Amino acid sequence: MEKYVGKKEIAELIGTFAMVFCGCGAMTVDEITGGSITHVGVAITWGLIVMTMIYAFGEISGAHFNPAVTVAFAFAKKFEWKKVPRYLLFQTIGVFLAIGILWVLFPESESFGHTYPAEGFQPYKAFILELLLTFFLMVVIINVSTGSKEIGTMAAIAVGAVILLEAMFAGPMTKASMNPARSLAPAIISGNIQHLWLYLTAPFIGALLAVVSCKLVKDDNCCDKDC
Template sequence: MPAAFILWFLLRESQFLGETTPTENFPAYKVAILEFLLTFFLKIVIINVSTRSKEMGTMSGIALDGVTLLEAMFDRPMTKTSINPIRSIAPALFTVNFQYLRLYIAAPFFGALNAISSCKLVKEEQRC
């Protein structure tokens, strides 16, 4: 939120203040699908790394950072993904552009919800 405020304060005339909007000519439904799938995949990795004791070392950090890096490299050029819905809300508040905000809030929410639900279905010990 402070970064969005600083950008807004210094660059009020600028068109881009860190907004999360899809690339031109990229349909909104594809943004929602990609955000959903990438959040689902990231949460599955987080759940598996955090619930197993043998991965609690440095490899857990490598796994999480690797997934985040791959998601940013794969999805950023198309959807300008934020992976975190709060990262999409702050710039939208300052630019008053809420056109695509629902996609960047709802899709990650449902992706994470489905990851937790699928974890509870698959794991025997209910440690999700």
């Protein structure tokens, strides 16, 4: 019987932890220092940490670091459904560990990278934007990956670049989450759960639509199982 906790799950935990600690950490430090990192700096931080974690763990676990990506890979038949719950569990643990440490380090923060629509930007608009952001992200991931593994120089650069790009232009409006687990922990720890629903649903829908688009524009075997 396959062990419940294996190298892949630990890689997902560490990679997701590092991603959220650095990305949400940049947002937290920017908040408590009055903007010393700047919006551009936060976007670059997100892009760079995702890129480096793909380099580090892509060949081990596939470097998903995102429940929406994992579910989309399974839907695309590039990842086994039986492995999905374990990946989601360890991704979520990684996020909560990261936000928990940020809470200990920076208790004066009010958000810890919490995701929410900008003032005056209606929730349904934020839902649509998050759906599209995740759609674009998954389109890139599924087209540069091999099976469920984002391997190689160009894959890491492409995925890191699209996250940097989306964080750059959409961050001011929705914080550009694209990741249900990444939004869950800050919302719970900060107690700001009013708009959590859209960050738990839109990324999954966007990622699944990206898989559908793959089937429409590529060969019939674009989503053959290759785990």
